[in-house]
Amino acid sequence: MAIIYIDNKPYEVKEGKNLLEACLTLGFNLPYFCWHPAMGSVGACRQCAVKLFKDDNDHTGRLAMSCMESIRDNLHLSIDDPVAKAFRSQVIEWLMTNHPHDCAVCDEGGSCHLQDMTVMTGHTYRRFHYKKRTYTNQYLGPFINHEMNRCIQCYRCVRFYKDYAGGKDLDVFSAHDHVYFGRAKDGILENEFSGNLAEVCPTGVFTDKTLKEHYTRKWDMTMAPSICQHCSLGCNIIAGERYGELRQITSRFNSEVNGYFICDRGRFGYEFVNSINRIQQPVIRARFPEAVNKPELFVHLKNILSGEIIGIGSPRASLESNYALRKLVGKSNFYQGVAKKQVKLMETVLQIINSGHVHIPSIKESEQADVVLILGEDLTNSAPRLALAVRQAVVKTAMDEAKNINLPSWHDSALREYIQEENGELLSLYPVNTKLDEIASHTQYLNPDEIARLGYAIANLLNPEYPAVKNLDDGVAEYAKVLAGILKNAIRPLIISGTGLGNESIIKAAANIAFALKTDSQRASLIYVVPECNSIGLAMMQAGSYQDVLNAGKIHQPETLIILENDLERSWGPSEASSFISSFKNVIVIDHLHHASSQKATVLIPCGTFAEADGTMVNNEGRAQRFFQVFMPANENIRESWRWLDEFKQIKDGRTIEELSEPENENLLGELITEMPQFKGAEMAAPPGDFRIKGQKIPREPHRYSGRTAMLANLNVSEPKPPEDPDTPLSFTMEGYRGIPPSPLIPFFWSPGWNSVQSINKYQVEVGGPLHGGDPGIRLFTGIESSERLILNDVPEAFHANENEWLIIPLPHIFGSEELSIYSSGVKERSPQPYIAIARQDADRLNIREDDVLQLKLNDRVFNLKAKIKEELAKGIAGIPFNIPALYGLNLPAKGILIKEKDE
Amino acid sequence: MISNLRTMALTFLHIFRKRETIQYPEEKIKLHPRWRGRIVLTRDPDMGERCVGCYLCAAACPVDCISLQSAEDENGRRYPEFFRINFSRCIFCGYCEEACPTYAIQLIPDFEMAEYTRQNLVYEKEDLLIDSEGKYPGYNYYKVAGLSAGIKGKGEGDNEEAPVDIHSLLP
Ligand code: SF4
Numbered sequence A: 001m002a003i004i005y006i007d008n009k010p011y012e013v014k015e016g017k018n019l020l021e022a023c024l025t026l027g028f029n030l031p032y033f034c035w036h037p038a039m040g041s042v043g044a045c046r047q048c049a050v051k052l053f054k055d056d057n058d059h060t061g062r063l064a065m066s067c068m069e070s071i072r073d074n075l076h077l078s079i080d081d082p083v084a085k086a087f088r089s090q091v092i093e094w095l096m097t098n099h100p101h102d103c104a105v106c107d108e109g110g111s112c113h114l115q116d117m118t119v120m121t122g123h124t125y126r127r128f129h130y131k132k133r134t135y136t137n138q139y140l141g142p143f144i145n146h147e148m149n150r151c152i153q154c155y156r157c158v159r160f161y162k163d164y165a166g167g168k169d170l171d172v173f174s175a176h177d178h179v180y181f182g183r184a185k186d187g188i189l190e191n192e193f194s195g196n197l198a199e200v201c202p203t204g205v206f207t208d209k210t211l212k213e214h215y216t217r218k219w220d221m222t223m224a225p226s227i228c229q230h231c232s233l234g235c236n237i238i239a240g241e242r243y244g245e246l247r248q249i250t251s252r253f254n255s256e257v258n259g260y261f262i263c264d265r266g267r268f269g270y271e272f273v274n275s276i277n278r279i280q281q282p283v284i285r286a287r288f289p290e291a292v293n294k295p296e297l298f299v300h301l302k303n304i305l306s307g308e309i310i311g312i313g314s315p316r317a318s319l320e321s322n323y324a325l326r327k328l329v330g331k332s333n334f335y336q337g338v339a340k341k342q343v344k345l346m347e348t349v350l351q352i353i354n355s356g357h358v359h360i361p362s363i364k365e366s367e368q369a370d371v372v373l374i375l376g377e378d379l380t381n382s383a384p385r386l387a388l389a390v391r392q393a394v395v396k397t398a399m400d401e402a403k404n405i406n407l408p409s410w411h412d413s414a415l416r417e418y419i420q421e422e423n424g425e426l427l428s429l430y431p432v433n434t435k436l437d438e439i440a441s442h443t444q445y446l447n448p449d450e451i452a453r454l455g456y457a458i459a460n461l462l463n464p465e466y467p468a469v470k471n472l473d474d475g476v477a478e479y480a481k482v483l484a485g486i487l488k489n490a491i492r493p494l495i496i497s498g499t500g501l502g503n504e505s506i507i508k509a510a511a512n513i514a515f516a517l518k519t520d521s522q523r524a525s526l527i528y529v530v531p532e533c534n535s536i537g538l539a540m541m542q543a544g545s546y547q548d549v550l551n552a553g554k555i556h557q558p559e560t561l562i563i564l565e566n567d568l569e570r571s572w573g574p575s576e577a578s579s580f581i582s583s584f585k586n587v588i589v590i591d592h593l594h595h596a597s598s599q600k601a602t603v604l605i606p607c608g609t610f611a612e613a614d615g616t617m618v619n620n621e622g623r624a625q626r627f628f629q630v631f632m633p634a635n636e637n638i639r640e641s642w643r644w645l646d647e648f649k650q651i652k653d654g655r656t657i658e659e660l661s662e663p664e665n666e667n668l669l670g671e672l673i674t675e676m677p678q679f680k681g682a683e684m685a686a687p688p689g690d691f692r693i694k695g696q697k698i699p700r701e702p703h704r705y706s707g708r709t710a711m712l713a714n715l716n717v718s719e720p721k722p723p724e725d726p727d728t729p730l731s732f733t734m735e736g737y738r739g740i741p742p743s744p745l746i747p748f749f750w751s752p753g754w755n756s757v758q759s760i761n762k763y764q765v766e767v768g769g770p771l772h773g774g775d776p777g778i779r780l781f782t783g784i785e786s787s788e789r790l791i792l793n794d795v796p797e798a799f800h801a802n803e804n805e806w807l808i809i810p811l812p813h814i815f816g817s818e819e820l821s822i823y824s825s826g827v828k829e830r831s832p833q834p835y836i837a838i839a840r841q842d843a844d845r846l847n848i849r850e851d852d853v854l855q856l857k858l859n860d861r862v863f864n865l866k867a868k869i870k871e872e873l874a875k876g877i878a879g880i881p882f883n884i885p886a887l888y889g890l891n892l893p894a895k896g897i898l899i900k901e902k903d904e
Numbered sequence B: 001m002i003s004n005l006r007t008m009a010l011t012f013l014h015i016f017r018k019r020e021t022i023q024y025p026e027e028k029i030k031l032h033p034r035w036r037g038r039i040v041l042t043r044d045p046d047m048g049e050r051c052v053g054c055y056l057c058a059a060a061c062p063v064d065c066i067s068l069q070s071a072e073d074e075n076g077r078r079y080p081e082f083f084r085i086n087f088s089r090c091i092f093c094g095y096c097e098e099a100c101p102t103y104a105i106q107l108i109p110d111f112e113m114a115e116y117t118r119q120n121l122v123y124e125k126e127d128l129l130i131d132s133e134g135k136y137p138g139y140n141y142y143k144v145a146g147l148s149a150g151i152k153g154k155g156e157g158d159n160e161e162a163p164v165d166i167h168s169l170l171p
């Protein structure tokens, strides 16, 4: 701790930070542009000037950029000094000489850091009477809009895109006052994190193009804290609604999980909520009229529900919904809505995690690793935000060196200059090349079994108690030694693996390495990527796969099946799933979107998406996180699945429609925990529904929310009563507590004078650090070590390529492989066309050229796919894009036959 | 007592003053141009819709009786897809006019808006949009904004240089 004097008042501040961070942490409103808490300082914008004094007696002082000054004990500075103030306001005035008169048509307006800083410095009238510089714009793809006139040359965009996210195709061009931030040519921004430009850029140069389609100002949105539904990491997001439509997703800061950034799938994958494919009304098939209302539905269901029911849960539904189903059908009739193979994989993952012999790191902790080993995951496509963290880990290791020459950790440009192309150790094992390969120090392209064998071999080298691998290839054995050597010297090694290749041995091998690395004082970090946003939550319920229903040995099979938020055809394949479904007399499907399985339903029930429901999910690190309903849909049939299911239970228990009582999600969670203590802690993921601050709820709408008395006036001039929210401490209105709420309940970031996302500063204990009261989410894995050592022994045989049969492996794609995000037009546009990746060796043998059409026979289905030849792929292996709409339900990995179409 | 008599006398003297009361509705009152009455949406000199859907009027409105949705045409020009004012709530404070950066929304000297049913006081864009520039002729926002929205190209605005040639390194 050091004492600094700001305008002659002493303050205690943390050393190792820069002055700007210290001033902001202390609550001073000091303007800035180029500094970013996650990206450090470069001193480019000259906006953060303060006066520094030599000592007590120095009254003249000198101007200095606070973001470029280290904290020193006994430092004297002035923020209010007239010269410093005038300097800051002049900097803005200079920026404004060229700034367009665009606020009215600028999507940044109302959440614009430049607007805020202009007001803060007091610049009001443009005194410069000459012409403004202009630029032409570029087309940057479906996600990001470009309006270059608004640029203030702070360089944040390129620093984020190139330095932080590893993008290649955004840069700064030209010179002096003509610098231009864009691509070399018009075209799609390729990086998977391009959406963050909209938040990183302090102006309206880069904005969210999907928001533009239904533009709404930040102050006009009803917002709620939510959780991304598009992969297992559970990034925290803010979802905003206007006029009954979900309009925007932004990152919600959580220093442990996603920090400031989310990926493009998470940011732009929200359009399924507004899809015309939504189920709008309960439907009872094979009668007239099919669409029914709630009372009719309940009358119809009364008989059906009274019998024995099979319930199929979902890895993309909340804990509450899954539990409500389990409660309705009974423990023994509840099944996981995932394939057998997947259930097995998840069991293994949970067994390893629960052993307590490894440390499960958060994403933030992953950034601190000095050696990262990835076994069989293409992170950029299966858990994008984690790939971004790995990038930081790799750079940070190199930067750690700089401590020796006294470079502070915030001094970004100096650090990058110092390390040049130097990187830390990233070891990557995957069948084909991945985006992270470019920063990897060691990359090896192996078939899945070989990855597992190599993994086992490494564990064996690290600690001979772990099983050895027989008949290891000489090359691979040599390689194992190299990797084992690197891991051995690591201080904070991190092993990343996952279910991506569907190979259990890889999961076990990764665990063995982590176990072997464990020392007396330290557990190695191990993190698994799993398929869906609540895969862990569902797996923790420990039910069998629905594929086991038919073998469950029932004397007579139940007649009724309830499928919760799940398209069984995606996990089992069309013919198998539909014959399974049709073996039931009554099939009740509860979901928000129509899909193949919902077509087979005899009773179809609409439910809310994450934006219309409250719920809790467990991410891949075992963090239980609550998402809150964003808005009350006008259609009253759209309700949380757990609400429907709880009522079904009441009906089953013999109540009439009039006697139904309102369920509460907290009760459900409470019961869940009593019945399954492994979920203990999930109830604390957010304050309970009756939580109030000074007797008030927390408003979902900013205080400037407009149009309350007009938005529905076309329907009826008397305003309806605003919807109530009995389930949560949030209200659907603009009335309520205006201070900083507990961190899981922050619906949006705003602070007086700080309308943009930069207001996050005010919600943090220290700038860039955790939120007040701790970051949201409760870790359910206790990390208590079980006494018995876990040694996994499942070394696979070496893979032998078969001339006529290929092992078809799934290749995930950030855009396309996920069920819900594909409904966004931009995501769809960026998703791959169906293809088959085959090895160069196989291609040469069969005389296949790039783009030749190959026929793939797999699980009795036939596909015609264009060939993509991969030099690095091992022979006998072929890859197809995982679960894209044209190729779903294939239960990969599987054996398939490839036939070349005859040349015409 | 004296004060009472004086008051009565003064009141009595008003009989000989010029009369302020007029025989409305037979006789019409003369209102000044800046009188704050019925709200209209005006057009720019080229007769394009002036409103750019910036939501500032809606945010400024103290009773929140303005609601709109902005949309964009094929040239990137913003306009309100719908624009609704609930006059049964409006207090004619004129804040919306003050907030408007384009002179689109204006309060005009007309107060004769009475209706038998309150529902009829909800005005949509069709009811609000007039074919005139209103009180501020000559102003065209898109000529001074940096955005190119079919009115002018980049750098062709009133106070703009031609777009930067980013391939040139000349000073
Ligand atoms: S970037 Fe900010 S200041 Fe500039 S036009 Fe947009 S809203 Fe206005």
Ligand code: SF4
Binding pocket: A150, A151, A152, A153, A154, A155, A156, A157, A158, A181, A200, A201, A202, A203, A205, A206
């Ligand atoms: S485009 Fe935005 S982030 Fe990039 S330099 Fe300009 S203002 Fe800064």
Ligand code: SF4
Binding pocket: A228, A229, A230, A231, A232, A233, A234, A235, A258, A262, A263, A264, A265, A266, A267, A383, A384, A385, A386
């Ligand atoms: S990394 Fe995963 S959880 Fe995070 S935003 Fe992307 S898809 Fe969502």
Ligand code: SF4
Binding pocket: A104, B050, B051, B052, B053, B054, B055, B056, B057, B058, B068, B096, B099, B100, B101, B102, B103, B104, B105
């Ligand atoms: S302030 Fe003016 S330009 Fe903006 S929405 Fe209102 S009427 Fe339209």
Ligand code: FES
Binding pocket: A020, A031, A032, A033, A034, A035, A042, A043, A044, A045, A046, A047, A048, A049, A065, A066, A067, A068
């Ligand atoms: S923030 Fe300090 S110079 Fe830009």
